Amino acid sequence: MDADPLSIFLVKSDSKGDRLLFKYPYKKSGPGTSKDGVGGDGQSSWRRKTNPYSLILPDDSHSKDFRGGFPDEVLSNLFAVKQELCDAKFELKVNNVRFVGHPTLGQNCSRKVPKSPSKPIMLVNVVFALQAPASHSIVKCYYELSKQLGVALRHEERRSGYLTQQIKLMIAAQDDRAEDSNPDNYKTFEVIVDQCSLAKDLKKVYDDLCNHGLVQLRVNGWVYVGFCLPHKVHYLHNRTVKVSPEAITKYMENVKPYHGMLLLVDAATLMDSLVPDCSPTLTRLIKIYTPLKSLQTLAADADLTLRMVCNLASHLVYWGKAIIIYPLCESNVYMAAPNNVIHTSSPLVEKFGETFPGQNLIQTIAEFSFPTSIRQMMSPINGNDHCNAQVIIWLLQHRLLLQLHTYIYYMPTNRGLPQQEQASGGGGKSEGSICELSTPSETMSLSGLESDGESAGEDNGNWETEDFLARLSPEERTTLINIPASPHQLKLLIRLIQLNYLLGDHHLEDIMYLENLRRSQLLQLLDKFREVLITCEAEDPTLDMFYPQR
Template identity: 40%
Template sequence: MEVNPLAVILVYFDSKGDRLLFRYPTHTHQLGEELTLTSNKKKRNPFAVHTDDHDDQTPNISAAKSQGGQLQGFSDDVLSTLFAVKPQLCNQKFELKLNDVRFVSHPTLIPHKEQRPSNAGTSAPSTTSNASSTSPANAVANVAKKQQMLINIVFALHAKASFSIVKCYHELSKRLGVALKFEEQRSGYLTEETSQMARTHDEQQPVERTFELIAERCSLAQALKSIYHDLCTTGLLSTTLNQNLTLSFCLPQKAHQLHKKGSMVDPETIDRCLRSLKPYHGMLLLVDFAELLDCVPPTGARMLLQLVEVYTPLMSLQSMASDADLGIDHVYKLVSHLVYWAKATIIYPLCETNVYVIAPDAPLHTKSHLVEKFSMRFAGMSLFEVISDFSLPTSIGHLTTPLQQPARQGILAQMVLWMLQHHLLMQLHTYVQFMPSDDADEFSDAATAAAQPPGSNYVLGSCGNLTEDDDDPLHGGSMLSMSSQPLPVPHIHRRSIQEDHFSVGDGSLASDNIAVQPSSSHKSNFSMTASLSTDNCDEASIDSMDEQKINELLQIFDDADRAAIRRIPASLNIDDLSLMVKLYQMGYFKSEHHLEEIMYFENLRRSQLLQLLDKFRDVLIIYETEDPAIASMYNNK
């Protein structure tokens, strides 16, 4: 509730004085006559200095939120006096906190549009008479003063509203002031509207009835009323002033709650996420295509249509930019705008290797409205039955088989996208950390090989624990044989896997979906002899040049790390060691870059990267977690 405004107030000030012309809601249970200044109730010495009378002179608004979130406790005279500020305070942020209400605005000085010749004739005598009684300098100052007016659109908020919310309302007040200034200079719109409001006030109607009549007669009052309702319902507004100028604004703290209730997404959080955008990221729309044009100005509608025509959650931003014939920077701006307006979210392009798990704050109680909504979208399917497959981190490829019909795979992809749109699932990425064993650790390859019983292997899980695993002809002893990996596929020759072309983030469901078959070194039970024979790295065959090259590559490590790497059989392979050292030097093994990012920037296939991690599993550990840049938008309460 602290996001919603309590009221919107329009205060006007010119040479004739200040006046509160309009406020909404009109029925605010005014207590002004009873709770205004108490100085009228007791006589005071005019020569006394009063230091402790602030509480007595401040209207009581402690019940401002008890009447349906409406403002109460102020008379119109008090409000007009508060917000008819001096010119020195104009064109900058104005903020005032009284008890549990915070007022924020951007007072704007607006020059009057030049009067027509008929009006100029009537005003000339008064100007001449004033000039005869005052100095020429004062006359010029008075004319300049009469030619400008102050307009102040004030939003009353809860006092506990965050700085981010206050900043957004100040920006909205500033934009309204700029828009009214433009329309005043173009057609004198503000002068006409304020004159109509003032004439309505002069009819001596009851206060609530006066504001109702103003809302019926004046388009500016109707616009302010529409703005108030849009802020309280969706946080998205698109208001046209004077049937000419369209003002679009988004209150992200409110707009993002439409897709996830209870979340509090600040603009600063969105900016951090958008600064992390990479070409390999993808976009997932949260609304229908028809709702997208409401959030972009006419100048950007054409580019948005180009992007929407090629949009698919299976493609990366770079691929969509290429297909739409747009620059990647333009795509970034369009996607950022849609994300800010809660029209889209950032994902990694959907493919079979993506690993998902149920979001910890997913609304999956029995009375959730999403249960019925899911059944209406996918007839005959149960949300609880489908999402139970993701109780543990699971890849899409794990839930499909080569013998499954393509239609079934397409339905599964649609259900995953639906659950992502409603924030029921979150994606987990694999991160790598370089962590060689300690010198004091008695663990050694020979000792482990001797201590292990025949036919048993040890697998390093996602938590970094060594767990005994049965002998698996495909995944035995592999660090990458985790539950989140795709199911084993029929035996494929190793060469065919290496020669297969995988596209990074191209969105194809058929890409990157083959479980990489570990090399035979995985079954060696840490046996140095078996590993060397498998990789054709017999120590006797290592010539002096290769040995020198290996020593040069290992110079970047200290003695302990160098010794740990030399114990790994794959370190005798120049190509494997060079790739590992290159990725280490680039900083990819510091738990800051997931596999998809490494694949994109280093132009590697998933099979190449997974094989490398498996070969150097003694010094590289992996774990799965969500992308912090994307997850930060949906973990705020």
């Protein structure tokens, strides 16, 4: 994919000149033209073209085999920038290759002259070669990784002279191979990898980015470098969706406190992958995690603020360790996710059989061909005892199930809602994203737990039943009056209409949270006013980012 790096380079520049110390992959340049349009000898390909009528194919750099047709001296001159351009973003596009880095300036640590007031200046630049069409989001991520590596190397140079030591080993290996009668860069870089820990780290960075998009290493066994390329990580989870950091940020802004979190990996495995000095709040959240609880409940159980839980959940989503769902309960309705192709030879079929022996994935998915609630699936009357909560969780983790929510429309007449009411429709109450709730008091107030003397069923004087009915047309007024409902239920319906909750923009769970209502109250309302209330089931648009788009 476009997010994979083509190559990684390490360049230094000091008083002795600039030099390309290491590059990976270090494959031999063939006798023909490289993918950059430059041959192994540095000559342009058009000079060797003998047939003037031959077809000129477009350059194809969409391959991870970057042969580096440029000589090492050219690359070192390109990447060793002036001091004025250090500690800033470095980006260079040559043909179909884009080079991204962060030149870092530091002082050469000389243990022989520790009291020297003026130490020599040294520049180091870790550069990534990317495909030219790579998006701005991908380029920004690689720049951040190059910056992390540069800062880590500068820190280790000041602490122990690590970078100077590694540079000496790399230069010595290159000089030794240059003295041979038949020097080979391929063998030179192999020797460098065997002798230098920094070269091993850079090779590991490249391999990890190409394999799973996660980088976790300690430079010189001391400075931790952690990096996630979300484009790659989420692509491996689902190859039909494209995820970027900006999309994740927008996604988390729409999350409400009643939403929950679903880990994509085992909690014990996630705990083992954390670094020893990670945030204790993260470990506390993982220990009490369950997909049955909302973010608000998790915050209360972990003794954390809602904002903190939101930030931790966003961090886990970014690293591809979790997704946001509605907490599991018996009333949840699911159906098979669209655009997910499952066949008998699919790897998921074998994986499902290993996780749940005696069960078949295709048969389980077929049971969700129509919208089905968990209560229906687990009912012994239907003979579905094998479909337990763990199966539902596994299917949600692999994006094979899509949750449907019930949306309500107020249809007082056969022609629908009057035009004047549609035009005056606003957004109802200000919902507010989860990230806007910073203190427990705000959370309790919005959730309705802090009672101020009014509820959804009480008439507080703002919405008078008589005034509302007086503004209706005779047909609408007759329809509502003839419905055998209690005054309390009629007041609740009018309240929801006035707050624009019945325009199909809010599902049941959203209304329950915003108005502090029980599900039974809304279900009774739907039953009493079924002549004017129409329901439909659809997915929550705020949570469909990680599902294939239809």
